[in-house]
Amino acid sequence: MNQSSEQLLDVRDLKKHFSMGGGLFQRQKPVLKAVDGVSFTLQRGETLGLVGESGCGKTTAGRVILRLLEPTAGTATITTSLNGNGERHAYDIFSLKKEALRLLRRQMQIVFQDPYGSLNPRMTVGALLSEPLTVHNLTPKNELDDRVTELLTTVRLNPAHARRYPHEFSGGQRQRIGIARALAVQPELIIADEPVSALDVSIQAQIINLLKELQEKFQLSYLFISHDLRVVKHISDRVAVMYLGKIVETAEKHQLYRQPLHPYTEALLSAVPLPDPTLQRNRIILTGDVPNPTAPPPGCPFHPRCARAEARCKVDVPALEDKGDGHLVACHVV
Amino acid sequence: MSLILSIINHQSSITNPKDMLLQVNDLKTYFDTDEGVVRAVDGVSFGIEAGKTLGIVGESGCGKSMTAYSILRLVPQPPGRIAGGEIFFEDTNLLTLPDRALREIRGNDIAMIFQEPMTSLNPVFTVGEQIAEAVRLHRKADRQTAWNRSVELLEMVGIPLPEERAKSYPHELSGGMRQRAMIAMAISCDPKLLIADEPTTALDVTIQAQILDVLRRLQDELGMALILITHDLGVVAEMAHDVLVMYAGQVVEQTDVVTLFAQPSHPYTRGLLASVPTLIMEEGDLATIEGIVPDPTRYPAGCRFAPRCDFVVEACSEPQRLQEAATGHQVRCGAWKQIIEGGPLKTNEPISQ
Numbered sequence: 009m010n011q012s013s014e015q016l017l018d019v020r021d022l023k024k025h026f027s028m029g030g031g032l033f034q035r036q037k038p039v040l041k042a043v044d045g046v047s048f049t050l051q052r053g054e055t056l057g058l059v060g061e062s063g064c065g066k067t068t069a070g071r072v073i074l075r076l077l078e079p080t081a082g083t084a085t086i087t088t089s090l091n092g093n094g095e096r097h098a099y100d101i102f103s104l105k106k107e108a109l110r111l112l113r114r115q116m117q118i119v120f121q122d123p124y125g126s127l128n129p130r131m132t133v134g135a136l137l138s139e140p141l142t143v144h145n146l147t148p149k150n151e152l153d154d155r156v157t158e159l160l161t162t163v164r165l166n167p168a169h170a171r172r173y174p175h176e177f178s179g180g181q182r183q184r185i186g187i188a189r190a191l192a193v194q195p196e197l198i199i200a201d202e203p204v205s206a207l208d209v210s211i212q213a214q215i216i217n218l219l220k221e222l223q224e225k226f227q228l229s230y231l232f233i234s235h236d237l238r239v240v241k242h243i244s245d246r247v248a249v250m251y252l253g254k255i256v257e258t259a260e261k262h263q264l265y266r267q268p269l270h271p272y273t274e275a276l277l278s279a280v281p282l283p284d285p286t287l288q289r290n291r292i293i294l295t296g297d298v299p300n301p302t303a304p305p306p307g308c309p310f311h312p313r314c315a316r317a318e319a320r321c322k323v324d325v326p327a328l329e330d331k332g333d334g335h336l337v338a339c340h341v342v
Numbered sequence: 343m344s345l346i347l348s349i350i351n352h353q354s355s356i357t358n359p360k361d362m363l364l365q366v367n368d369l370k371t372y373f374d375t376d377e378g379v380v381r382a383v384d385g386v387s388f389g390i391e392a393g394k395t396l397g398i399v400g401e402s403g404c405g406k407s408m409t410a411y412s413i414l415r416l417v418p419q420p421p422g423r424i425a426g427g428e429i430f431f432e433d434t435n436l437l438t439l440p441d442r443a444l445r446e447i448r449g450n451d452i453a454m455i456f457q458e459p460m461t462s463l464n465p466v467f468t469v470g471e472q473i474a475e476a477v478r479l480h481r482k483a484d485r486q487t488a489w490n491r492s493v494e495l496l497e498m499v500g501i502p503l504p505e506e507r508a509k510s511y512p513h514e515l516s517g518g519m520r521q522r523a524m525i526a527m528a529i530s531c532d533p534k535l536l537i538a539d540e541p542t543t544a545l546d547v548t549i550q551a552q553i554l555d556v557l558r559r560l561q562d563e564l565g566m567a568l569i570l571i572t573h574d575l576g577v578v579a580e581m582a583h584d585v586l587v588m589y590a591g592q593v594v595e596q597t598d599v600v601t602l603f604a605q606p607s608h609p610y611t612r613g614l615l616a617s618v619p620t621l622i623m624e625e626g627d628l629a630t631i632e633g634i635v636p637d638p639t640r641y642p643a644g645c646r647f648a649p650r651c652d653f654v655v656e657a658c659s660e661p662q663r664l665q666e667a668a669t670g671h672q673v674r675c676g677a678w679k680q681i682i683e684g685g686p687l688k689t690n691e692p693i694s695q
Contacts, residue, residue: 209575211634281554281574293552293555
């Protein structure tokens with residue numbers, strides 16, 4: 009939970025455009041605006057849930073912030089300590105050069121959806137966890153084993169398993185290894201990209217509880233990317249909803265789930281099946297699909313599917329506006 | 343004693359097949375692998391009435407999909423084999439039916455849709471052609487009639503501009519549209535039973551809502567029964583009349599949907615319900631089921647859930663049989679009564695890690 013209101017991350021007007029292949033005779037290559045002007049902040053110790061459906065740009069946004077992809081435009085400022093002396097300064101993530109970027113990577117780590125795809129199958133768990141420690145010169149050689157044991161205990165795995173290979177573990181255990189590897193360098197920010205989406209519900213609950221526990225223990229800040237509104241509600245402090253490369257609504261969690269303002273958020277919430285057969289709900293069923301992101305509709309990106317769309321929605325792009333208490337909405341109608 | 347008990351239990355579990363559209367009795371589907379025999383489905387019995395929806399829930403590897411595949415004898419053989427049981431569709435035992443006769447039932451009376459429609463659609467034919475082909479094969483219609491029917495079916499599943507869409511190739515459609523096309527193909531011959539294996543798992547939640555809506559509407563219009571296989575308890579709550587909860591190849595609880603959510607009686611069902619984050623629940627840690635699903639080649643000799651269960655007593659080292667908790671409510675747990683009376687879901691001393 010967020011006690012201090014100290015800011016860790018400030019992302020402003022982030023854009024990432026991909027130019028698509030295009031045909032041989034196509035003069036202009038189509039441009040896919042995966043992230044198209046996204047701004048948000050993340051406080052220290054806070055969890056911001058970034059939700060949206062496939063193709064909305066949530067994963068791309070996460071990768072650009074980590075500089076796994078280079079941004080097209082925008083800034084991202086992180087307030088952290090690069091040299092390890094504890095003094096925090098603001099750094100522009102996108103302008104850092106090689107060595108500084110390497111130091112910064114220590115402070116921002118990622119946990120992937122598919123832990124199996126992100127763990128080298130030829131390395132033992134011990135080697136996987138030692139690698140970041142050696143790369144960043146964090147632990148002397150003779151203490152590596154102890155640190156690996158400590159990390160495995162932290163994520164509730166048996167330290168004796170350090171000699172095993174990733175394929176010997178179940179999906180949930182592998183995700184624990186992925187988390188241990190991210191924790192190894194004692195980062196301040198963890199970007200978790202659909203970390204529980206591939207897991208069964210009983211295992212999902214174990215991992216969510218673990219993430220919450222670790223956050224408290226190490227004062228971690230999470231950018232939690234997911235399509236699952238139920239999981240996001242459970243883990244986040246604040247939630248940002250994305251649609252076609254843009255954030256359409258941001259609010260404190262309870263506020264957003266109790267009183268969604270954007271018609272898309274409203275529809276998204278009403279589409280989530282609830283485990284109560286006696287409940288009668290007035291479901292909003294959206295018509296049609298998400299538009300092709302290489303040819304997004306003019307005006308508000310949601311207007312072709314919106315029941316409340318007016319004439320100006322087809323022309324003007326709505327800006328994110330504060331409707332009170334930090335509840336931001338990009339909609340002309342509300 | 344245990345023999346008598348099992349006979350009594352066996353008899354009581356067999357309902358007169360004539361009541362049911364589909365009645366599965368003691369189905370066993372095994373796989374012979376290098377590591378040993380995988381008992382994917384191990385003595386599953388259930389029935390479904392005409393027009394009703396049966397939800398089969400469970401986590402990966404519990405045998406829910408293999409149960410469905412066994413009904414249409416789609417289990418890959420080898421390594422799979424149906425090692426026992428009977429499956430009555432109306433009065434016919436599907437397991438003893440010659441292949442040719444079974445082909446008459448598949449697609450006509452019983453149809454199936456899968457999780458990933460792209461793998462079940464042929465990429466080199468338009469969706470209209472593929473649906474028309476199904477119509478021609480089963481209904482012996484001429485090409486033009488079949489094509490018209492295919493456009494009509496696409497309209498029924500809510501595809502806009504069906505005449506144009508019929509000329510699209512599968513890759514030109516979105517995931518939700520492909521699943522609609524699959525459903526159109528499945529209902530092309532007015533099946534009495536539709537088996538849907540995780541039909542919305544690969545889809546976004548707003549598209550899932552559309553597809554579930556289509557399924558519900560078609561069920562009303564066509565009066566078909568639906569077996570819905572899913573891992574999502576929310577989907578079950580919204581769609582099903584009756585529910586089968588599976589764990590490690592067995593049915594652990596079976597009842598109507600309202601009872602299941604109001605009074606879950608098997609510790610696994612209770613754990614599953616408590617571990618799902620919902621939109622309405624309050625904060626705090628999610629309840630978890632510790633440990634992992636047992637290795638299917640080495641199931642515990644006694645209750646298969648015992649290694650993860652918080653309520654283990656001595657009797658759990660014996661195999662558990664399905665017990666009648668109430669009329670139409672069966673639970674595979676000898677201690678179900680104490681569990682629902684005992685209040686807390688978790689005891690203070692977990693037995694296993």
